[in-house]
Amino acid sequence: MDRKETISEEISDIKKEINTYFQSKLDLTKLQAAEDLSRFVSGIAVKVVLFYIAMFVLIFVSMAAAFAIGTYTKSNELGFLIIAGVYVLVAIIFYLLKRYLIQTPVIKAFIQIFFQNFSKYDKE
Template structure:
């Protein structure tokens, strides 16, 4: 009787160890999946940003040449474009929390918690 109890206790302990090991593996896989999705999202955003910034750069140079023809001064055209960027920079700085910080936080949180919502719907 006593040996049966010990055998069942050992079997139960083995199941508990296996359960804990499996839960740790699931947690590691969930973490790896979320990390890879966030990393892929960041890489996609950076890639798109590089192309957008390239477009803005070349468009700015073209606009500076247009202003240069209008003003008759190459430096004047580039200074006008620089002034436009200065104004845009000041506006962005003043509104940085609303137009930069919150959208980035929301996008990252959406990426992190989308999987949990999908998992809840499946169960």
């Protein structure tokens, strides 16, 4: 009977160790997910702030360029139309190259954020 109790205690200890292992693994997974999510959200927040700052700079530089061209051509309207034409041209080029300028870098950024261990496959 002593041997049965010893085996029963060993099995009980093994069950406890397995439960502890799986609980630790679950906690680690939650922490890794929280870290990845917080890195993603903070990266988005920084990019949004930088985007707004860049937009203000772009607006003021565009207005200055439009007034400068307007002074040169003696027509402010023509200066603003030229700057608008430049933006339309940039938008068309951007649209045509969207796959290379937006989609591929965004996909790579997501892969890098969420699958850091698989960065070696990106080089192949």
